[in-house]
Structure formats: structure tokens, C-alpha cells
Amino acid sequence: MRRNLEAWCAPVASSSATAPEDADEPGAVAHPAWTRLKDAVGRLQPLQAKDGSVPEEADHAAAGELVAEVRSAVTELRPLFPHDDAYLAALDADLARWVDDGLGVPDFLDSLVAFQPQRDRVDGLQHLVVFPMYTQNGSPDRHLEAVLVEVVWPDFVADLEAGSYSNAMFVPIRFVDFTAGYDTNSAVLFPETVAMRSLPTFTWGAIFADREAARFRRVVRAAAGTTRLALPPDAARLLADQRLAEETFVMWDLIHDRTHMRGDLPFDPFMIKQRMPYFLYALEELRCDLVAFREAVALEDTVPHARLVQYAVVFDRIFRFAITGSRVKNYDGLGGQLLFAWLHQHHVLHWTDNRLSIDWAALPDVVLALGREIEDLYWRSIDRPKIAHWLAAYALVSSTLTPHPASTWAKGPDALPIDGPLKSLTDAVLPDEFPLSMFYEALTRRIGDVVASTAGITGRTDTTSGSEQAADG
Template identity: 55%
Template sequence: MAPLLTPDAHAQAMSSMPRVLVDEAHQQAYSIDIEIAATMNPVAPADNSYAAAAAALRHRGFNVTARREGLITAQVLATADVFVLVHPSESVWEKTTGIGSPRLNADELSAIGEWVRAGGGLVVIAEHEQDKYGNNLNELLAQFGVTVVHTTVVDPISNHNGVAAWAKPQVTTPGEGITAGVHHTVVYRAGTLAFGADVNHRVILQSSPTAEPAGAPLAAVVNAGEGRVVVFADSDLFSDDSISDGDHARLFTNVIAWAAGSDAARSEASAAPARILPPAWHDLKSVVTELREKQNADGSLDTDIHDATAVTALVEQMIASIEQLAPLFPHDAAYLTELVVDLRRWVDSGFAVPDFLSSLMLFHPEENRRDGVEHLVVFPMYTQNGNLARVFEAVWIGTCWPDWIRQIEENGYANAAFAPITFIDFTAGYDTHSAVLFPETVATSSTPKFTWGGIFCDREAARFRKVTLQAAEILKLDLPADAELLLRDQRLAQETYVLWDLVHDRTHSRGDLPFDPFMIKQRMPYWLYALEELRCDLNTFVEMTAFEREGIPHATMVKYAILFDRLFRFPITGDRKRNYDGLGGQIIFAHLHRAEVVRWTNNTLLIDWDRLDACVGELAQRVNELYRE
């Protein structure tokens, strides 16, 4: 089976993910290039290679590059979200890259410190007997209150293959948070860590009670200013010959994701540049706001109350603004031309119940699914989960359709009616909970044939991030590092929602279908539609497992989004009555809780991430069987 994405499209999908820069210009004892490692150690290149670790990161979507020349400067660090320093050493002790000095100079130390405190993520992987290698990692780490202690942990009881120096440490919170999916590790001659009195740190690996020294920190994470620091006192556990031992690969990807997940770093990564819209738009928005306040709920306007001449002048101002803006939207020329006709037809009707079917039939955002394409949308319409009156709204929207999404849609996930859109600006009807733009919301003389549906992925993503972060804090849920990364990054969350909606929406017409063939359009009875929406989400969740195997980074994020939206946002937010999405969320919670995948104990929510996929898959199977039987 051909891959879903071409290499270029896969690279584009990865562009939303963090950039990881690995330093190899300070006589490191490892390289992420196996060929370079082979020149360092021809007999056993795996001993000096982090190629498998880099591959694990790339499979999860991270952009990993190596830096093999020059000094570390602010400009160098600006190209990365995470900077990785692995075991610099004098060549008398280790086979090294042979590039540069193992010691960072004063300017490099300062640049790294300032970058971290401003929001950067630093990963330092040191060694046992740290002082002998001729590097000054401890001078770097002193800025963050951490010291790698010159020692070697031995454990005669809890060790690997009977070697006391190959100790098996304890994972302090196995399976949770930064160690989600991590239960077993081995260190191969590790040092220990020490911390200053006021250092905001968390130990993630510690030596066992039978070790010497016992209960000593071997790996930890530190919050430093706006940034994050990860420190390990052993480098062998992530080398090619050891990364498959225990849960080392998962631990490595977890700590990189955590280091990349600071608020400052992700806010900067996903921030959109400021946009200045033309005066004609502000004129249009102003006049629409004035006009909609005069309309009745059905869109008509009472000329016994409002002066017809003044209202006609408002409509002409609308038309003038639309015509000024029209050249910015050449792909919508037919629609915008007919929109003017419909507006004047409404004036000629004496401001009766509006009928904008003619212009609506010429508006086709699904035919212009190119990333960044924009549309001017003006209709008398209600906004779903927002303003129920069919009054005028003006919305300037963009299209979120990166090439990697297009390729997925073309390679087996066809959804021709799907139009993922974003807000650029809008009138009051969209200053609500509404996150959709559907043709059936427009005031028309007859119901139009459904040919497209617009989903505002930016609003969906923003609400999801806000609610989930707050829910996790209230419920004391220790989020996996990559889930936290998703919740800190608006761009990543938006693209995640596009992929989710693409696969979810097509599922409505795939497989054994609902009991009532008219139910989807009516969304009634609400409990039955809850089951249908749940079916589509569960099958999307299962489908993402195949996407994960292809290394599509958003696949794991879609699974988090489905889980958290169903558990948190849908049941408790918004003002919908008979909330079918919330009911579906309660079904997921009940199923996971009964299987003890989700536990709500002592006001703390715990999730067994290792069993989650299988349990959700079981529920999907049961719902699909219910549809058939």
C-alpha cells in the first residue's frame, strides 16, 4: 500500500512540530548520523550513535537536525525549540566527533541561559564520573540550580544482566505525565543529580532502595524562567545499542516534547502575524452591525418602525463596501455579483423575509480548498449555537488546507464537502459559541442542496485548548508531554482539528449506517444522534492508529483531542440543550471507567495510557456491532 503522504507533504506536516537541534560541535561522544558514528567507532558504531533516538523523534513528527560547526549563539538557538547537548568529552576518555572544544565558552553559556529563561527547551545528557571528561556542563547547569555529581551508581540487586553498574532505576510516576508509557529503564554507569534549595524541579528517574547511593536522582526536569531544562546523568541509555531496552525510546520522545512545551515557546511558534484589514471591511462591518439590529428574527424589517429610505441607504453602503472588497476575492466574483443582486431584491421586496438562495448557490468554498484562500461572506443567517435570528452577518474567513491534508483526502479519505476555515474577522453573530458555517443557516426560499460545510478549526482548537488545560488543572490530571504540547500550540491544534473533522465527517456515510436514515439531518432523537457522533469519533480514533504507523504527527494529537473533547469540553461547556456530544462523552467515560482505564479517585483523574487505545477500540467495535445487529 502506497504511503498517504509524499516526502514533501510529510515534511510540511512536521513543520507544525517542534524543531530539535542536536549539538555535535563540542566533541560529543555521539552523533545522530550513523555514518559519522561509524567513523568515530568503526567496530561498534551503535555505541556512539543516537541515530535511532533521532529516528524515534522524527517518527513522532519532530524536526531533528544536527549542528556540526561554529559556536552556540542567540541566532543559532533561535532556529530551535529544543537544544540537545549530549556528553561532550575530551578524546582521551571517549571516541568523539573531534569537532570543537568540549567546553562551552562564556558567551555560549550566557546565550544558552538567556534563551532558556526566555522560553527555550534545553536537554543535557551527561555521564557518570562527570568531572573527568573535560567539559563544563556543570557550569552550564549551575545557571538552573542543577549539578551532575561525580559518582557511579551501583545496584547489586536491581540491575540488568547481573551487572551492578547497569542499574534499573525507579520511574517516579510510572505511566503518568512526562513518563506516560514509561515503566522500565536501565542506566549504564550513571551519575546522580543534586539541586539547589529553591529549584523548581521534578525527579523522573531515581536509583532503587538497593542501590548505592539509594534513592538518588538520575534524571530530572526543571522549570527555569519561561523555559524548561531536562538533565540525565547517563548517556548510554539513548544510544543505538540501548534505546530498545525497556521504554527508553518513549522516555526520550517524552522529554523532548516536554522541553518544547513551555507556554512562551509554543505561543511564539503558533502566533499569527498582526493583520490590518482594509477600511472597506470596517465600513461593511459597521453598517451590517447597524442593519442587523433593525431586523426581525426572520430577517425581515418593519418599515412602520424603521425608515425605509434610511434602511435603503444602509444597504447601498453595504453594496459599496462589498464592491470595493470584491477584487480581493476574484474566485468569488460570481457570488459577490449575485449577492449585490439579492441585496437590491430584498430592498425591492419592501424588506420582506429575505431570500438569498440565488447568491448562496454561487458560493462554493469547497471548490477553492487551497491553503490561505480567503472569502468574504455576507448573508442573512442564523449562527448555530449562537444567534438564532436570521439577520445579516459579515464574515471574513480563511482556508486551512495544507498540502498534506489534501493528499490524505485524495488517498482514500474523500470528503468533497468539507471546508476547514478560520476567522479573520466577523460581526456579532459569530461572537458566540458558533464554530460552523453551513448553507442551511442562510435565509432562503427553499432548502439548498447540501454541497459544503465550513468548520472553524481555529475556534474549535482554541476552545479545546482552554477547556482541557483548565480541566486538567482542576482534576489534577498529569498530562502526557505531547498532549501538553498540543494544548500549548494553537497552530498544531488547528491542524489536528482539520484532520479529525476530515476523517470524522466522511465516517457518517461509511459502514453500517444509523437506524433512522433521516436522523443525521434532523439530529433527532438527540440520544440516537449522540450515538452516531460517537461512532464517527471512535472510528476516527481507531483510524489514527494506522496514521501513527505512517509517522503522521497529528494522528496521536487527534486521539488526544477526541478523548479530551469528549471527556471535558462537550459535557460541560456551551448552552446547548439535549447535548448529544456531551452524552457521547459520558458513554466514553463510563466505558473507560468500568474498564479502569480512567479512574476518578480522591479528586484526581488518572488515565492508563498504555491500555487506552485497546479500550477505545473495543467500544468502537461494540457500537459498530450495535449498528449491524
């Protein structure tokens, strides 16, 4: 009880004591040029094809005028972003060339190379970002988009990154304002989504910590209330405080992101361009989250946010991830299902008398044990043929989760086309190889509308405090 009370009352170091929803509106978003820029982009997008081009000759004059309006607005806003001056100059040139070349498939390689936000990780620093791009988990079309963002870089994260958790490419950000492509579930700004003639060496990747934190808070509040899960005071505080949640997600993402290329990895790294059974992607994403959990356990006595990271990993995985998105090869959902079932089968998570409870003291060791299982799978992979590694990965997942009764994979190697191309093995995986359990089917019916309501959410739009959430002490 004493520890819980101390966790509730003790201050957590933060770069700012002001919650983002209470902050004064930044200058750029209130500038008339930003309003004109958003309007011009909004009117241009319907004229663009999926690849970003403006295919109809009859639309070229109107599109050219809209691009001119975008260029004019960017020029007016440019003095507000001296740290991005080279990028904004290159952007103007790319926009002009796009029109001069007939508004075909856009090529913004030059401005993308000039945009280097990882060089200025200063808390609160803003960027104006304009690219033809698709938005992951958002719009699949490479339409022109404009987004105002600001960096989230609290002092304790800067200290972690400068020490044992270096990640020079990681740029955590929050939304200030955005066009239609981000009025979606997208929570990343990645350079590979931009329309360009060739792929450069990527030097940064940005994640919207405010969207991650806001949807986490909304969904977990609903899930905890629906399942009558009593939360420790520090967990309840995490759900009540948007700023605290943002900083917690930045720490989690810092460690998760750097983990993808660290450790005893399979010889073929898990890269998105490789086509493999989706349960392999599920294990990779879960592995990175469990490494973040492990490091948070190690840092618990020295970094106040570390215990909050543990809550965030578990709650986001078992509540939001598991029931978000379609059931077609949903690898993030599968990772959440796996973690929930692992915790249940190791007797730290209980569903009794229609109430969910967690043995908080035993939780860390059981979560860490799952991480070791995945790491052992990876360690052994270097001595295995690829097909054998895939089969071992499937065995790991299916030892905890029940496959679909129609699964070919569940019948074992004798039922699989192991003598054919690898594609045939991947194709044999069902779109929903591991269906939702009865628990998750019921949870989806209860809070599915809450999950859906988080599309387009930001830290500024989710202003509920969450202070009503029950806590045990």
C-alpha cells in the same frame, strides 16, 4: 520515556511555521471597507426580525441606506477575492433585490449557489462571506452577517483527502473577523442556515478549526490542572501550540464529517430533520468521533498528527463536551459522559486520591471497544423494527450511564407508550435523561467559568501558550 521525548522534540509537518496569532494582519481585515461593512451590518441587525425581514415600515429608509453601504463596501473589497467574483456579483444582486422587494424575508439562494469554497481549498486563501443566516450554537435569528475567513489546508490533510479519506465537501477554515452572530459559540458555517426560497443541493460545509482548537486548549488546560492529570509530552505540546491544535482538529473533522453517511447505518440515517430521542444523536456523533479515533490509531506510524487526534477526541469529549451547554437534550454532552464512564468502568481512567490518571497504553483498545459496540448496534439495526432499535440504543447507553430516577425509559418497554406514535416515545425521554455524575457536577463548579469564557474565542484571541502544563515522561 524515549517515545515521549521524541514526540516532544520531533517536528510536526505543517503548512506554515507561523502561529496564527503571530501572523501579519491580512489585507482585507485592515481595509476601511471592511470596517464600514461591519458597522453597517451591526446597525442593520437590530432592525431585522427573527426571519431576517425588516418589519417596520418606518425603518425601511434607514435599512435601505445600510444595505447600500454594505453593497458599496463589498464592491470595494471584491478585487481582493477574485476566486469569489461570481459569488460577490450574485451577492450584490441579492442585496439589491431584497431592498427592491420591500425588505421582506430575504432570499439569497442565487448568491449561495454561486459560493463554492470547496473548489479552492488552498491554505491561507481568504473568503468574504455575507449572508442573512442564523449561526448554529450562536444566534437563532436569520440576520445579515459578515465574516472574513481563511482556509486551513495543510499538506498532510490534502494528502489524506486525496487518498483514502476523500471528503469533497469539507472546508476547514479559521476566523479573520466577524459580526455579532459569530461572537458566540458557533464554530460552523453551513449553507443550510442561509435564508433562501428553496433548498439547493449542498456542496460544502465549513468548520472553524481555530475556534475548536482554541476552546479545546483553554478548557482542557483548566480541566487537566483542576484534576491534576499528568499529560504525556506530546499531549502537553498539543495544548501549547494553537497551530498544531488547528491542524489536528482539521484531520479529526475530515474523518468525522465523512463518516456520517458511511458504514453499516440504520435504514433511516441520523439526519437533523428527523425527530428522534436525543440519545440516538449522541451515539451518532460519538460513533463518528470514534471512527476518527480508530483511523488515527491506524495512521499513527505514518501521520505525525494521528496520535494527537486520539488525545483531542478523548479530551474534548470527556472534558469540554460533557459540561458545555444546557442539560436539555444535550446529545454532545451525553456522548462525552458516556465515553468518560466507559473508560472509568474499563479501568483505564481512574479517580483516586482526588487525582485523575489515565492508563495511556491501554487507552486505545478500550476506546476502540466502545466504537465496536456502537457499530454492532448499527449493524443489527437493519433487522430490527425502529422501536426495537431505539430500545437497543437506550440499553447500550444505560448499561454504562445511570438514567434519572424518574425516567420512564429506564423502566423498560412495559412502561413506554410503544403502541402509540413515535412522537410519544420521544416525548417520554426526559430533557436530562442521563444527569451529570458527581464527578462532573464538581468539575462544572470548578471550571464552568472557563467553559463560558470560550464564547467568541478564536486562534488570534487565545494567545496563552499553555507551556506551563505539567507533563510526565
